[in-house]
Amino acid sequence: MKWHEKMLNIDRRWIYLILGVAVIVPAVVSFHVPVNVTPEVRRVYDFIEDLKPGDIFYVGIDYDPASLAELHPMAYAILDQCFRKDIKPVVATLSQFGAGMAEQVLSEVAAEYGKESGIDYCYLGYKPYPAITIMLMGVDFRVPFPQDYYGTPIDSIPMMRYVHNFDDLKGVISLSAGTSSEFWIIYGYGRYFMPLALGVTGVMAADYYPYLQSGQIFGLISGIKGAAEYEALTEYKGEGLKSIPYQTTTHVVILAFIIVSNIGYFASRRSKK
Amino acid sequence: MTTVELLWNGLAAFLTLCIFSFLYKDNPFYKFAEQLVAGVALGYWTMLLYHTTFTDKVLIPIFQQGKLHYILPTIMGIMMWTRFSKKLAYLSRIAIAFYIGVGTGVALPLYMYNYVFRQLQATVVPLQFSWLGLNSLLMVSFVTCTLFYFFFSKEHKGTFGGLSKVGIYTLMAGFGASFGLTVMGRVALLVQRIIFLREYFIALFGS
Known part of the structure; x- marks a missing residue:
């Protein structure tokens, strides 16, 4: 299996595990994220x-x-x-x-x-x-x-x-x-x-x-x-402000997954050509 | 946290972990929690409907307040149940026809006003030489391009094809916004449970 195929076939349980870790990080290390009011x-x-x-x-x-x-x-x-x-x-x-x-x-x-x-x-x-x-x-x-x-x-x-x-x-x-x-x-x-x-x-x-x-x-x-x-x-x-650091770490991980899967997708498309 | 709260929250924490266990694979703990939710919900809703509808709208008005005109809708409600009998099933059609007729009559003008006229009115606004005007112009252009994309009587080629492609990108932007917000919503559910578990374990074992 080529590297890009591996990227596209990651076991979903690894994704859940990494997301779980990303959610737990702000529970252990607290940090502040500013909130812009719309x-x-x-x-x-x-x-x-x-x-x-x-x-x-x-x-x-x-x-x-x-x-x-x-x-x-x-x-x-x-x-x-x-x-x-x-x-x-x-x-x-x-x-x-x-x-x-x-x-x-x-x-x-x-x-x-x-x-x-x-x-x-x-x-x-x-x-x-x-x-x-x-x-x-x-x-x-x-x-x-x-x-x-x-x-x-x-x-x-x-x-x-x-x-x-x-x-x-x-x-x-x-x-x-x-x-x-x-x-x-x-x-x-x-x-x-x-x-x-x-x-x-x-x-x-x-x-x-x-x-x-x-x-x-x-x-x-x-x-x-x-x-x-x-x-x-x-x-x-309340809970809203409290959950923003958790949202931030999780979104960073999800963005990383989107980028990784897109790299894998475009690389596999190129190799098929 | 009192001992009683600790026990109830302990049960909630256990059920949360049961549900999370599905992320690895299906298992009896997950099934137990899932069926418990379904059973409790069904029992709760049945009693709630009895108290908020049957008692309020049938028992009290007819038997305590003597409002006999409430008998008519009650009979129509019972007629809905005749669907279970092959002989009397036709009676249910009368009640359903009444319900649909009234519903359509009330809903149609309101739906047209809110979903069609008000949205059209908000889309087609007078042109202005300002940022707001530019925004309106972009909106009208993108809405038109999206409508071109859904026009299938002409082949999507040339200028028409180009405009319909802009329509696809407009749709994609919309779906992207929706996806982003959905991720935020789903993560919020997870985060709320994690915060709950964290606070429970801190209360149980200390920080």
């Missing part, structure tokens, strides 16, 4: 920063544990910013496995600021069928969510007394790992025209930039890099 992330930060104390903002935790790594840091940083500014978040989830996770992040951040459920924030819980739920929230939150996650009727929640639909909110951000972000654009923005921002996984990010450019969403936080940018802006010490 305009689309800054717009989300500025939007929330410009809200007044007491304003109501919707935060959708529309992801499940499989996407926790990328979206949970965004949720922590955004809720931290809301509570720091005395903004009242209405939180709900359109992901079937998101209910417990959303409750965890919300109660954890709320406890740090001594915020009370029903007065400083409202957690509505989960409802299935995202498109229908979004459209019904545009009519009245009481239709899809007659009571909150803890079983309290919405009308008995002081914060929600005068909140009926998207007109009573200052804006919406959906942290999503699936089709719910599309539903938010189509059935939320497309029908009710409320200010909408999205936080999406890295895999989805490229698909959502056209909506940013068309003005259908005012901001976009993409993947763990976006989460790190948001943490840098809010000065929240």
Whole structure:
């Protein structure tokens, strides 16, 4: 077997091993990687920063544990910013496995600021069928969510007394790992025209930039890099910034593999000629 | 970390390592973890749907609040289940037809507005002599070249072939961006687990 054939036939387990080592390096040797903030992330930060104390903002935790790594840091940083500014978040989830996770992040951040459920924030819980739920929230939150996650009727929640639909909110951000972000654009923005921002996984990010450019969403936080940018802006010490050195070493290794495989590919093509 | 947290996190660490073991080859530890996830998810979702849909939309409105008009959608829901009977399967078509009809009626104008009109509007913008204008011009040119690539009624030769080649490069740039972001996403999942394992072992054995 020639050298270039060997390069193209490396056992995948060697690749996993080298990647594993690359991920472990920052766990042993800590180093700092600067994070540049992109305009689309800054717009989300500025939007929330410009809200007044007491304003109501919707935060959708529309992801499940499989996407926790990328979206949970965004949720922590955004809720931290809301509570720091005395903004009242209405939180709900359109992901079937998101209910417990959303409750965890919300109660954890709320406890740090001594915020009370029903007065400083409202957690509505989960409802299935995202498109229908979004459209019904545009009519009245009481239709899809007659009571909150803890079983309290919405009308008995002081914060929600005068909140009926998207007109009573200052804006919406959906942290999503699936089709719910599309539903938010189509059935939320497309029908009710409320200010909408999205936080999406890295895999989805490229698909959502056209909506940013068309003005259908005012901001976009993409993947763990976006989460790190948001943490840098809010000065929240979370998992986003922590994971950037790991991302850097891993990306260097992946780039090296891409270069090696391309050298192997072009060399084998030349030898065939 | 309390003893209870240490035990739960220990279980999570064990299951994480079970899943990672698949990277070497398929094995019973991986299969156990995989089936556990599927089983727990199914059980959790079934109960969640019961409490968030059946209780909220059927039991409470009909039996506690006396809203009898909720019976109609409930009957239509039951009609969906008639697919399991050869004799009554035709009934399910009524419910499905209603569902699709309403869905299409609501979705079609919204999809056209959001996916077609707004995107067209954002692509074809007035020309300006600025960086933004140059950006818009490049975007229109690349979108047009990509559309040329998908036009198969004319042979891709000469000027047309050149333009369609630019279209391929545009597509490749898009796929490249997508690939890069996908790598970042997948690595994020791995990194989160590594950070979790690191913190667990530090809590267990000390730094």
